[in-house]
Amino acid sequence: IxxxxxxxxxxxxxxxxxxxxxxxxxxxxxxxxxxxxxxxxxxxxxxxxxxxxxxxxxxxxxxxxxxxxxxxxxxxxxxxxxxxxxxxxxxxxxSRQPDFDPNDPAFVPDTGRSADDAVEAHDEEQRLHTALTGLPPEQHDLLKLAFFEEVSHSEIAERLGLPLGTVKSRIRLAFSKLRAALGDRP
Amino acid sequence: MSIQHQVSDELLLDYATGVLSEGWRIAIATHLALSPQSRRRLAVMEMAGGALVHDLASEPSLLDEDRSWMTLRKRLESPGAQGVTPPPSRPIPGSVLSVVLPDPLRSYVGGDVDSLKWRPLGRGAYHLPIAVGDPSTMVRLLRIPAGKPVPEHGHRGRELTLVLSGSFHDGDALFARGDLEEADETLQHQPVATEGEDCICLAVTDAPLKFRSWLVRAVQPILGI
Ligand SMILES: [Zn+2]
Ligand SMILES: [Zn+2]
The missing domain is CATH 1.10.1740.10 (RNA polymerase sigma factor, region 2, helix turn helix motif)
Incomplete structure (x- = not known):
């Protein structure tokens, strides 16, 4: 569509x-x-x-x-x-959904990113999209389940009848590929 | 500051999708406040969430898109509607180095470390239970005296330990401010606070610990650990 x-x-x-x-x-x-x-x-x-x-x-x-x-x-x-x-x-x-606050005095800012990164942000989104599309189906499906149906990684293991270790390693593999596509440390 | 022990991908994903319950979330959010590297990893996950939403094929909508837009537009232009909120004025983060407990943790305990009402656990250790609206977890601060161990124990569930001040060793690994240790049923350990400074940690568990010593087990119910 x-x-x-x-x-x-x-x-x-x-x-x-x-x-x-x-x-x-x-x-x-x-x-x-x-x-x-x-x-x-x-x-x-x-x-x-x-x-x-x-x-x-x-x-x-x-x-x-x-x-x-x-x-x-x-x-x-x-x-x-x-x-x-x-x-x-x-x-x-x-229930409350506690989150960090970038304006908190104890917040440790990221000194690694600068205004130049703004130019990259759009490009980055596209590179990530391409990498996501290229993930093996079992990793892609797992992410869809997690993000769309809001299922925790341990519930995913139960639902799919997979060992917890398998689900963890699929998650790690998927995100190390996505990070690598952005030039981050995988 | 460089965080050596970051949150795992699977736990961070649970945070990014929003399934993590309040007790665990306090630990992860506070870790994120201290770790730019973990926040960058979270940003990549949220970008993945955005890309998945972008690709989502919707069922044919019964509502006409134009009508939906007109409803929204009318709402935004109605006299009482809230306009675009100006950005908050930003103090320079990280400027007050003396603040030990970052938010959201500080809000939960109602102040920074100097205002805490510690309760003794014996052998110079203290704890402070933190009230959360999440009955599935137990959240508390621990203060382990410099150079002293936490009694050796195993776990019946998950345990998250976030270092806030001082540091501890667990085997060969050193955990310092901002570092997060994840433990599960498979781990038996004995963290030892580093010499020279008391170690203050946030500990979140979902089941009582299994202490090796009968003496500690005997006082466990009294201490509520
Ligand atoms: Zn696409
Ligand atoms: Zn433990």
Whole structure:
């Protein structure tokens, strides 16, 4: 199935929304991502109405948080994914989801990345996408199960009837390949 | 600072997908605050999540896409709607080197190390149970006196130990600030705090430890460890 691709780089459009509340840029983000985010919600929620509402919530959050998106630090696809993931979890889980805070005085900043990396972020997302597509099916399927249905690695082992060690090594193999594709230490 | 012992891929994946329960999450999130390398690995996983969502084939939607967009647009342009939030002003992170406990841990214990009400465990060791809304785990801070061992033990489940101050040896491995040790049923060990400084760790478990010594086993229920 072909999805509408935004005319411009999504990262740049998020920045435009963040800087001036640019509704045209935001519509492009919506056209590209609404069907995807709705489908992501459906994977776990299995209810079209609730999935539509959660997609709308995700879009509102993208709008509100756009100024916090830092193209130097991350890929827009990952950023949108984390917003959708958090809203999906919040919709059925009451417990707290503690996270680190980059503004905390004890937070150890990453000195290795600079403004030059922003240029690379888009390219990086594509390289990762290619590497992900090239993973062996058993590794690719395992990641889909983990991300879409929110299943822990030990539950994956139970569900697929695999030894825990096999699941762990598939996860490690998959991510060492993805990291290698980005030039990171595998 | 370079973190030698990072979180494993399988546990980090559980964090990235959001399945990890609150107790474990406190340990991983606090480790992430101290380890740029682990955060970069998390970023790669979240990018993978983004790529998978990007490739997702949706079932044909019953709702017209234009109508969905108009609903959203109306909501954003309604008089009471919250606009784009300006970015938070950023203090320079890492500037206050004297803060020992990073968030989210510090918020859970209600202050930094100097404000803690330690409870004695005997032999100069102390602990501090941390209240979490996750009944499946036990979360606490441990203070092991310099040069002293934690009684030798095995595990009935998973144990995560995150070093916050000082360091400890476990066999040949040295664990220092920010390092995370993952233990499971297969590991029997005896961590020993390094000489010169007390070692403060965050420990998360989901089952009582199996101590080798009958003496420790005898006091285990009283201490609640
Ligand atoms: Zn693709
Ligand atoms: Zn242990």
């Amino acid at each position: 072909s999805r509408p691709e935004p005319k411009d780089d999504v990262g740049r459009m998020i920045v435009r929304v963040g800087m001036s509340g640019d509704m045209e840029a935001f519509e492009q983000i919506f056209r590209a991502y609404a069907p995807r985010v709705r489908a992501f919600m459906m994977q776990r929620v299995r209810d079209p109405q609730i999935s539509e509402e959660l997609m709308q919530e995700t879009m509102v959050m993208i709008w509100r948080k756009a100024a916090q998106f830092d193209p130097v630090k991350g890929s827009p696809g990952a950023w949108i994914f984390t917003i959708a993931r958090n809203l999906r979890i919040d919709s059925y889980r009451r």
